[in-house]
Amino acid sequence: MLNYILSCPNILLTTVIAVLLLFMWYRRKQYLPPGPRGVPFFGVLPFLGKWPERVLQKWSKFYGPIMTVRMGGEDYVVLNDYESVNQAFVKQHTKFSGRPPIPVIEQITEGHGIVFLDYGPLWRSQRKFGLLTLRGFGAGRRSMESRILEEVSYLNDEIRSKDGKAFDISEILHQAVSNNICSIVMGNRFEYDDKTFAELLHAMKTFDDKTYAFTLQLLMLAPKLIFLPPFYFINRMFMKSVRRTLKMLRKVVDEHKQTFDKNQLRDFIDAFLKETEESKNEDFSDVQLFQYVRDLFVAGTETTSSTLYWGLLCMLHYPETQKKLRKEIFEVIGSSGSASNDQKAEMPYMNAFIQELMRFRTLLPLNLLHKTNEDAKLNEMFIPKDTKVICNLWAIHNDPEYWNEPEKFKPERFIHENGEFVKSYHVIPFSVGPRHCLGEQLARMELFIFLVSMLQKFEFLPDPDASELPTINDGANGAVFVAKSYQLVAREI
Template sequence: MWTTMKNLDLNSVGLSLSLGLIVLVLYEIIRIISSRAKTPPGPTPLPFMGSLPYFVTKPMELIRSMSQYGEMTTVYFGRKPTIVLNTIQITKEALVQNASSFSGRPSVPLIDWITKGYGIIFTSFGHSWRQQRRFALHTLRNFGLGKKSVEERVSEEGCYLVAEMLKAEGKPFDPQHAIHNAVSNIICSIIFGDRFDYNNKRFAYLLKILKNHIIQTGSLIAQIFNLFPFIKHFPGPHQKIYQNAEKLKDFVREALKEHRETLDANSPRDFIDAYLLEIEKQKSNEDSTFHEENMLISTADLFLAGTDTTGTSISWGLIFLMGNQDVQERCHQEIVGVLGYDRLPSMDDRDKLPYTYATVYEIQRHSNIVPLGVVHETTQAVKLRGYNIPKETQIMTNLTAILSDKEHWKFPHTFNPENFLDDNGHFYKTESFLPFSLGPRVCLGETLAKTELFIFITSLLQRIHFSWPPGEKRPDMDGIFSVVRSPQPFNILCHSRDSKE
C-alpha cells in the first residue's frame, strides 16, 4: 500500500510539473502574440529564446533576411523585443532627428560584469558618458588626432608594417597579427605614449587575448550569460571571458602605475597623463566622474576599439584584393604614378588617388564588420513611424542592409570600387555609407580610423603584391560573427614591388 501511495505521489508531482510547464509555455505564447501586435513585423520568435538559437547558428543569414519585413524589423533575442532599423532614412530619423531618445545603451549583464557601468562605449546615456566622451575627444585631439602629427605616426608605422610583411616574402603566413600590431601601435602611442615591436611576445599575447575576448563576448556562452547572469557565481566557460577582460585591464593598470610614478604635471605625455591630471583637477567637483576605475575602463575602451575594428577592416581588405587582382593592380599603378615607390602617402594625396581612395571606402563597405551596429536603447517612450516604442527598448541599425541597398549602390553585393566613383572617375560617397554610425554615439575614433585605413592600405599596395598561396582554402566570407565580424584565419603570399618591375 505504501509503495502504491508513493507511486501516486510521484505521478501527481510529475503531472503537476507537466501541467505547470504547459501553462507557462501557453502564457509565454500569448505574451509574444500580444507583444508582436504592437511592434513592427519580424520573424516568429520561439518561447523564451526568441530568435536567439537561429542568430547564434546562422547570424548573417538572419540579418540578411530582416529587410524583407520593411523599414523596421522586430527580433527577439531572448524574451525582449529589439527593433532593427533597415534603411538609411529611418536610421537618420531615429539617431539624428530624435537623438536624445535613441542614444541610450542597454544594460547587458556580461558587459556590466566586466565594466561595472564605467567607460565610454557601453555606458548609459547620461552625465558620466558626456564627461568621459568630451574629455576623450578633447584629449585625443590635443595629442594629434586629426592633425599632421598622428598622420606622420601612421605613415612611419606603415613602413614598419611593410617591412614586417616582407620578412616572409614568398612564404605563406597569416598577416593578421602584424596588421593588428601596426594599428594598435597608433592608439598605443596616443594612450600609453609608446609603440610595441612586432616581435614583442608579451604584446603579441595581449593582442591574442584581445581578439579572443572580442570573439567570446559575442559567442553562445555570452548570450547564455546574458539570459542567466546569476551563473557568474559558478564555474564555467563564461569565467574565461571575465579572466581575459581582467588580463586586458591588468595591462592598463600596469601602465597607469608607471605613469603615476613618472608624471610631470607641466608636461603630460599622453592620454593617461592627461587623465591623471584631470582627476586631480576635478577632486573638489562633486559632479566629477573622473576616478581611477573610470580611467581604467575608458582607457581599455579606447585601446580595444582603436585596435580591433581598423585591423579587422584591413584584414578583410587583403582578402578582397587577393580575390580581385585587377583592382589591386589598378591601385598599385595609380599609387606609383603619383608617389613613385619611395614617397610615403599622406592624406593630402586622396584627391590624386581617386581609385585607391574609392577602394579603401569599398573595403569598409564590403567588410561590414559590425553588421547590426552597436546596440542603442531608447531613453524615453517615443513614437517612430506610427509605432509606440517604450522606454528601454533595444535598437539596432541593420548596416548589412544599408551598406548593400540596391537603391544606393551600383554594385551592392560585390566588391567594386566603382561604388564610390562618379561617371568621371572622381571619388564620391552616398549618405548610405555609415560604418561609424550616426548621431551622438558616432564612433569617436572615426578620424583616426580613416587616416589609418587610407595610409596603411596605400602603403601596402605601393610596395607589395598580395596573392593566395597555391592550394590555399578560401575563408568563409561570412567570417566569425561576434562583437566585430572578423575573417577566419587565412594565409597570404607577399612579393615586393620595386621600380624595376
C-alpha cells in the first residue's frame, strides 16, 4: 500500500497535505491552557449536544477549571469555577472586560448599544450614562417600588380574570415586567391588550424563541456557520424581526423628539436626547439610542420574566415551599399589606428561595462572551490579548465543591441554623466585575415584589387536567435557558 502511494504523485501530495492539516489542527498553542480540540473544521461543536455547559464542566474535571476548547476554527478559554472567574472578571477586570466581534451580533447592533459593546471609551461613557440615568428614574429605589407595585396590581387583576381556570402565565408575566422597563425608558405603561405593545413584545422576543435562541448560540460560538444553508435562512428571518423592532423604536423616539422639553425629562429617552443636545458628543446618536433601548428591553424583560416563570414552576413541584413562603409573607405584611424592599431582611425564606432559584435554573448558562483586552495570566497560564473567554455560570452554580446535591432545589441551603438568610457570593446570575448586568438592582427588586405580591393573593396549583406535572429539569436551552410552556391554576386566597 505504501509503495502504491509513493508511486502516485497526486495521492502522495494529497496525503502529505492532509497530514499537515491534521497536524496544524491538533497542534496545541504552547501558551494556552490545555483542552480538547475536537475534529477538523468543527472543533468540539459536534460533541456539545443540548447541554454544552454540562459537557464543558465534565471536561474541566480532566483538563482543569481553566481550559481551552476549539469551536469552528477558533480557540476559546473556558472558566469553569468561581475562583477563576473572580480572578479574571474582578481582580483583572481591565484585562478581561472586552467583548469579541461576533458577526451575528454586529449585524444587529452595528457597533452600538451597551450589552455587546467592546471595552473602551464608548462603552465607559454609555455605561456611566446608563447607570446614572436609570438610578435617576428610580431603578433600585423607592420611587421604582411604587411603579412595580402598581404593575403587580394590574398583573393580579389579569390573573383573577382567568376565574380559577388553567392558563399559561408566561405572556402576562412578560407584559408586566416589560411595562416596568417601559415606564423607565418611555415614561408610560401599556394595557396588556394594547396592539402596539403586543407587536413590540413579539418583535423583541426573538432571543428566547426556541429556534432562534439555539441558532444564535451556535452562531456566536462558530460565526462561519452563518454561511451554511439552514443557519443562513434562519438568520434572515431573525433579521426581519430585528428590523421590525428598530422601526418601532424609531417611531417612539420620533414622538419623543416632537414633545421633548429638556427642563421636563420624562424618561430614559428624554435624558439621552438632552445629553445629545448639550454634549455634542458623537457617542450620543440616534442609532446608539435605538440600540441602547433595544438592549434594555431584551435584557430587562426576558431574564426577569423567565425567572418568575421558573419560580412558579418550582412552587408547583414543591407545594410545601409555597406554603412556607406564604406563611412568612402573612407574618410580615399580612394579607393586605404592600410588599417593600425594606422588608427583605424580615423575609429570610423568600430571599433564600430567590437565591436558590437563580442558582438552580441558571438563565445564561454560558453568560455572555468576554475578550481579553491585553495579555493576561490566570493560575500562571498565559492568555494572550484578543482571546475569547467563556464563563460557565452553570458549572459555578452546580459545583459539588460548594453545593451539596446541586441538582436539587433546596432553598434551605441558604438558611442558617439561627433562621437567618445566608447570602452567597457564589451565586452570580448577573455576572461579576464591570460587565455585570446594568439592571441588576431593578431585577432583584422586581423578583422580590412580584413574588411576594402574587403569593399574597394567590395559591398556584397544577393544571388538574394534566396527567403529570410539567417538567422542571428540561427547557429551551439557547442563549437563555427558559422553561417549557406549562399551565397552572391560580386560586385566589
